[in-house]
Amino acid sequence: MTDAGGTRLWERMRFALLVAALLLGVHSWVFGRWVGTSRIFNSRHKVLMVEFADFEAALQSQVRFLCATNSVHHIYFDQNDVALIGILDEAGRNPRCRVVRESPVTLLPADALEQCSAVVVKESYWSQAFGRVELPDSGAASSGMVSSVSSLLSPISRWRSPAGDFGFNIYRNTSCNPLVQRLAP
Amino acid sequence: MTNSKVGRRNLLYGLFLVVSFVTVLLLATANRGTFPFASDDDASFFIPAWNLAVFGNLNPVALNAPDGIYWVPHGFYVWIAFFLRLINTTKGVALAVSAATIATAVVLLLAGLARVAYSRGFTIACAILLVSPPTFFAGNTIRMEGLIVLLYAAAIWLHTCKRYTLALSMLTLSLLVHPALGVSLGLYALSLTALAIRDDSAPARRLTGFAAASNVVVVLSVVLAFAAELVLIASHRQIFHTHMGYQVRRKAAFTVTNALFNRRWLALIAEILIMATLAVAARYAGVGRRFLTEIAPVGLMALGLQAYAAFGREMAYEIYHASIVPVSILCVAYGTTSLILQERKFTVAQNGYAPTPAANGG
Numbered sequence: 001m002t003d004a005g006g007t008r009l010w011e012r013m014r015f016a017l018l019v020a021a022l023l024l025g026v027h028s029w030v031f032g033r034w035v036g037t038s039r040i041f042n043s044r045h046k047v048l049m050v051e052f053a054d055f056e057a058a059l060q061s062q063v064r065f066l067c068a069t070n071s072v073h074h075i076y077f078d079q080n081d082v083a084l085i086g087i088l089d090e091a092g093r094n095p096r097c098r099v100v101r102e103s104p105v106t107l108l109p110a111d112a113l114e115q116c117s118a119v120v121v122k123e124s125y126w127s128q129a130f131g132r133v134e135l136p137d138s139g140a141a142s143s144g145m146v147s148s149v150s151s152l153l154s155p156i157s158r159w160r161s162p163a164g165d166f167g168f169n170i171y172r173n174t175s176c177n178p179l180v181q182r183l184a185p
Numbered sequence: 186m187t188n189s190k191v192g193r194r195n196l197l198y199g200l201f202l203v204v205s206f207v208t209v210l211l212l213a214t215a216n217r218g219t220f221p222f223a224s225d226d227d228a229s230f231f232i233p234a235w236n237l238a239v240f241g242n243l244n245p246v247a248l249n250a251p252d253g254i255y256w257v258p259h260g261f262y263v264w265i266a267f268f269l270r271l272i273n274t275t276k277g278v279a280l281a282v283s284a285a286t287i288a289t290a291v292v293l294l295l296a297g298l299a300r301v302a303y304s305r306g307f308t309i310a311c312a313i314l315l316v317s318p319p320t321f322f323a324g325n326t327i328r329m330e331g332l333i334v335l336l337y338a339a340a341i342w343l344h345t346c347k348r349y350t351l352a353l354s355m356l357t358l359s360l361l362v363h364p365a366l367g368v369s370l371g372l373y374a375l376s377l378t379a380l381a382i383r384d385d386s387a388p389a390r391r392l393t394g395f396a397a398a399s400n401v402v403v404v405l406s407v408v409l410a411f412a413a414e415l416v417l418i419a420s421h422r423q424i425f426h427t428h429m430g431y432q433v434r435r436k437a438a439f440t441v442t443n444a445l446f447n448r449r450w451l452a453l454i455a456e457i458l459i460m461a462t463l464a465v466a467a468r469y470a471g472v473g474r475r476f477l478t479e480i481a482p483v484g485l486m487a488l489g490l491q492a493y494a495a496f497g498r499e500m501a502y503e504i505y506h507a508s509i510v511p512v513s514i515l516c517v518a519y520g521t522t523s524l525i526l527q528e529r530k531f532t533v534a535q536n537g538y539a540p541t542p543a544a545n546g547g
Contacts, residue, residue, distance in 0.1 A: 007529050014522045018310055021515050025313030028507055032318035035221060036500055040318045042219040049218050082223040084247075085231045085276045085327075092235065092247050099247055103229050105256045105428040106249040126222040 037127065048126070048165060055166035056086040058159045059121070062170060063087060066119060067097040069179050073117040076108055077101035080133055082125055083168070114152050116176035123168045124160075135169050198305050201312075202292045208316050209288035213324035217280060220322060226501070227327040230257075231279050234265035234327075238274050243417070253421050256428040258414055260361035261329040276327070284324035287331035287504075290338045291315050294509070297342035301483050302516035303523040311512045323504040329363045330504050337366060337490065337509065340373070341483055349377055350400050354407045356486070361414055365497070365505070369489030376482045383477075436497065449495035449506045456491055456514050460484045463521045470525040471532070480520045487513035 033040050042048065066072040075097060077084050084091070084101050091099045102108040113120055124135040153171040156179070160167035172179075233254055236245035243262065244253050268282045269275075294315065299308040323330040336359040343352035356370040392400060418425050463484070467476035487510045494505040 007526065007533075010522050010526045010529065014307075014519060014526070017515060017519045017522065018307060021307065021310045021314060021512075024511055024515070025311070025317065028314050028317040028319065032322075032503070032507055035318070035322050035503055038219060038221045040216055040220045040321065042216070045216070045219045052218055052223060080225050081228060082225050085228045085235075085279075088232065088235055088247060088276070089274050092239070100249050101228055101232065101247060102249050103254065103256075105431045106254060108249055127225065 047163060051161040051163055051165050052125075054161055055123075055125070055159075055168070056083050059083050059123075059168055060087040060090065062157060062159070062168075063091045063094075063099065066170075066179075067091075067094050070096070071117065071177075071179055072119055073097045074112065074115070074119075075099045076113055076118060076120045078108075078120070078122060079104060080127075081121065081123055082127075083123055114173050116173055118172070119156070120153060120171040121168055122171065123166070125166050135167060194305070198299070201309060202295055205295060205312055205316055206288045206292045209291050209320055209324060210284055212316075213284040213287070213321040214281075216321055217284075217325050220318070220325060224326055227276075227279075230261060230329070231265070231276060231327045233259075234262040234269060234279065235274055237262055237266035238269035252424055253417070254428065255418065255421060255425040256432050257329070257363060258361045259417065260358070260410070260414075261332060261363065264332055264362070265327070279327045280325065283327055283331050286335055287320055287324040290331060290335035291320060293335065293338035293342055294512070297338055297345050298483075298512065298516040300345035301341065301480060301513075302519040303527075304519060307519045308516065311515055314512050314515075315508055317508055319504040319507040323501070326501065328501055330365075330501055332362050333359055333365045334504065334509055336362070337369070337486065340366075340369075340486060341513070344373075344482055345479075348396070348400075351403055353377065354403045358407050358410065361410055365493045365502070366486075366490060368492045369486040372485035372489045373482050376477070376485050380478060447495065447498070449491070449498070449502075452506060452510075453488070453491045453495045456488055456510065459514060459518060460488060463518055466525065467521050470528055472521075472524040472528045475524055476521055480517050480524070483513060484517040487517065 063075055066075060073096070075091070077099065079102055081101050084099060088099065100108065112118060122135055123133070125133055127133045152173050152175070154174045155169045156172045157170040158167070229248070232248040233243060233245045233250075236247065237243055243259055244251050248254060265279050265282060269278055272278045295308050295312060298311065299305045302308055302311075323334070336355045340352040340355040343349075343355060353370070353374060356366050356373055359366040360370065460481070464473075464476065464481065467473050467480075490505050490513075491510040494502040494510070
């Protein structure tokens, strides 16, 4: 190969790298739009954001209420919870009761969930990894953390967002006395 | 080139970096909550940081971990807690910090890789790959990927400034955040050691004054941070073993079949082949030494990160596989071709023939 030919080859190589960078960039925008079940520039972004804000507000008001009853001292969340961190700054400082969420390495003991001073929150929402995370429609919470005590727990409160994208159920041991006041809707 | 032209080019590139920063920040924020959807993973990292910011300890009772949580190092909690304490202890602040971290990382990476590629124009073309959905995704999660990319970008920038000790410190520091850059650290350290043995004048440089002092301060800080983490682990050995056992079991679900049909492993193999080809081409073209000193360590860092992304297989590592590593390898390849071209043109102008390894001692 002549010197000029070799130089031209490397110049072409640089041009090819430039084209490759642009093509990879386009690929990243076309195929990277979806990660798991979520999509960039979701057409329902505004609606979902409003619903999520309502979801957090409803949960916050329920937690406030439960803590104010003086009969609930522990509010437990399972590993699938997504709303607690939105209300933690208030709920985590409440001296009357404690919010506790399990993690894959800090599982909650089943007997703690059966206490009459405890309630369990389970949420439904859109998850990036699993798509729709649903709640059991009625009866006991039958999956995740509470599966081992499902027969003892029954829902005492339910909340759904207007479009049904988010919601939560609050469960309590069936044998415990009813809470003093009726739960807020 | 005249000084005014250089100044104008610097200004334009600076403007481009500012635009990149703002674009990442705006597009991440515009997709917050839906790309990704609210993640159950965020709580695992936000709650310990919040606990540290509010109660000043690493025992997050709200995460049912009154004796601490040891499934990842504590560096990320400290990073987020610092901003929570500084601004406000809310989820919104943590998400904003995540987005700002990844935006800063993108800017630093673009600046560092422009030096690796010896071309700002090429790096501008690569920006489409960096300012892209996987980056916004990482910016919208309260996870450590943004901080890891920031430390990776800092290491590359420092390497291009010939501050090898600081680059090594950044990679070492990253182990206190997440082990994602562990392989990169090993490969980078090996490459520096090999170069030091091969030629004791490169890459080590004698530093004086502020540069030497900054080296000492940074290295000491990293050593102290490591010591603190080790003391914490040693005093909670039983919990550490239990929590880490979960991580090991989770990551160990790896099989050869998985690897063969996993696009991240295939990408890693392709990137290793590209690096090997570049090394041979650089040697043949007589720029082996400059390739090994200036470019190859960056390529090795990228390969290490890709290896972790392939091994880890988590959705959150998509930013490494789809954005950070491809951009780094592209810039490494472009830089190598630039070096080769530069050498060919120089030698042809001087001697009238193209360089060979024998002629250049490469």
